[in-house]
Amino acid sequence: MTGDTESMTWKDGRLVVPDRPVVPFIAGDGIGPEVWRAAREVIDAAVEASYGRERAIGWIELAAGEAAAARGLGPLPDETLEAIRLHRVAIKGPTMTPVGRGHRSINVTLRRELDLYANVRPVRYFEGVVSPVKNPEVFDVVVFRENTEDVYAGIEFAAGSEEARRIESLLSEMGFTLPESSGIGIKPISRGATRRIVRAALEYAISHGRRRLTLVHKGNIMKYTEGAFLEWGYELVREEFAGRAVVVPDLPEGAEPPEDGIVVGDRIADAMFQDLLLRPQQLDVLVAPNLNGDYLSDACAAQVGGLGLAPGANLGEGRALFESTHGTAPDIAGRNIANPGSMILSGSMMLDHIGWSEASRRIVGALEAVLRSGRVTPDLAAGRRDVHVLGTDAFAAAVVGAFARRQ
Numbered sequence: 523m524t525g526d527t528e529s530m531t532w533k534d535g536r537l538v539v540p541d542r543p544v545v546p547f548i549a550g551d552g553i554g555p556e557v558w559r560a561a562r563e564v565i566d567a568a569v570e571a572s573y574g575r576e577r578a579i580g581w582i583e584l585a586a587g588e589a590a591a592a593r594g595l596g597p598l599p600d601e602t603l604e605a606i607r608l609h610r611v612a613i614k615g616p617t618m619t620p621v622g623r624g625h626r627s628i629n630v631t632l633r634r635e636l637d638l639y640a641n642v643r644p645v646r647y648f649e650g651v652v653s654p655v656k657n658p659e660v661f662d663v664v665v666f667r668e669n670t671e672d673v674y675a676g677i678e679f680a681a682g683s684e685e686a687r688r689i690e691s692l693l694s695e696m697g698f699t700l701p702e703s704s705g706i707g708i709k710p711i712s713r714g715a716t717r718r719i720v721r722a723a724l725e726y727a728i729s730h731g732r733r734r735l736t737l738v739h740k741g742n743i744m745k746y747t748e749g750a751f752l753e754w755g756y757e758l759v760r761e762e763f764a765g766r767a768v769v770v771p772d773l774p775e776g777a778e779p780p781e782d783g784i785v786v787g788d789r790i791a792d793a794m795f796q797d798l799l800l801r802p803q804q805l806d807v808l809v810a811p812n813l814n815g816d817y818l819s820d821a822c823a824a825q826v827g828g829l830g831l832a833p834g835a836n837l838g839e840g841r842a843l844f845e846s847t848h849g850t851a852p853d854i855a856g857r858n859i860a861n862p863g864s865m866i867l868s869g870s871m872m873l874d875h876i877g878w879s880e881a882s883r884r885i886v887g888a889l890e891a892v893l894r895s896g897r898v899t900p901d902l903a904a905g906r907r908d909v910h911v912l913g914t915d916a917f918a919a920a921v922v923g924a925f926a927r928r929q
């Protein structure tokens with residue numbers, strides 16, 4: 523690469539991306555280094571195929587996970603956090619959280635420390651992949667999951683603890699009686715966090731030409747948390763997106779939604795799980811609080827054939843961390859058989875995020891071509907005779923080869 527690398531910056535609410543941005547990466551543990559190596563090869567080749575020598579990524583490696591702990595650095599060194607803060611956009615493979623008391627999950631810590639409040643999971647079907655449903659090809663959904671609060675806020679008290687007893691007595695003053703020996707968890711959902719996740723989802727929907735946004739909630743049961751999520755979400759749409767989005771309850775009786783602009787509706791979470799199976803073609807961008815968003819993301823991925831081809835991103839104000847959605851798969855690590863698809867697509871999503879959409883699209887197109895031609899990694903080949911099985915490296919080479927032919 524020629525020319526100096528520079529950090530991306532954040533100016534007037536926009537990411538400013540130089541032609542040679544520094545992008546930190548965490549290769550990860552288990553299969554992480556294998557799938558990362560494959561993805562990096564694909565990302566670099568896509569950038570070169572799209573922009574020649576005009577643009578290139580200046581990668582820097584950051585330590586995290588087991589690999590970092592083994593070097594005596596602790597699972598998430600401060601320098602790693604600082605580098606992501608500084609360079610703004612980063613990508614990571616799966617990391618192992620060392621087992622034992624006191625170790626918080628690296629992903630949870632990264633999300634919290636960097637205030638990455640939106641977990642984004644686009645899920646679509648790729649022809650050539652076995653799916654458990656009859657018409658997987660109609661599935662093309664993006665899940666925005668709130669990342670910072672809800673029952674994941676970590677406010678929990680063990681049954682019988684001093685804290686639990688104090689809360690029990692407070693509740694009893696308010697006229698509520700808990701069954702004896704109750705563990706207690708608190709479910710905070712705030713207006714601020716709701717507004718920013720809905721705003722992020724709407725901005726994504728607008729910039730990606732999506733038509734519908736659905737707020738998924740259990741507001742019929744949990745009125746002041748999940749129900750408030752719906753109310754605050756609609757309020758945000760009315761206040762900030764008038765003319766660009768319309769809220770379904772505001773449409774006149776019997777009126778068709780407008781041709782342009784985003785139609786924002788809502789669905790109770792349990793009905794949404796039915797819709798995923800029965801009416802997936804009507805779903806587009808979904809936005810949900812943390813717990814329901816967690817379930818929804820994996821249910822969506824399962825419908826198109828598993829986590830192997832679902833990319834992920836965690837977005838914050840002027841910061842973004844892209845990551846594969848599977849774990850470290852210790853059972854297959856080091857054997858060059860892991861599917862690098864999720865990591866490759868996370869890279870494509872990162873390129874799209876920084877505005878390098880041509881390179882991003884090139885990766886998706888090439889991956890489509892490779893899978894369609896029946897070239898797959900062993901996880902996608904189980905029980906099939908009609909496929910040609912490739913190892914991790916060969917799969918990445920096939921993807922790169924597919925965009926060479928497309929030029």
Ligand code: NAI
Binds near residue numbers: 557
């Ligand atoms: P896992 O996703 O690592 O593995 C579940 C199953 O899927 C295994 O049979 C594995 O071989 C297979 N698998 C996963 N990714 C694959 C790929 N790319 N290609 C082919 N097969 C693949 O989940 P598990 O076993 O629950 O977790 C293992 C470790 O990963 C744990 O230490 C966990 O903490 C960590 N983990 C890390 C995540 C992250 O960093 N984002 C996410 C989930 C788990």
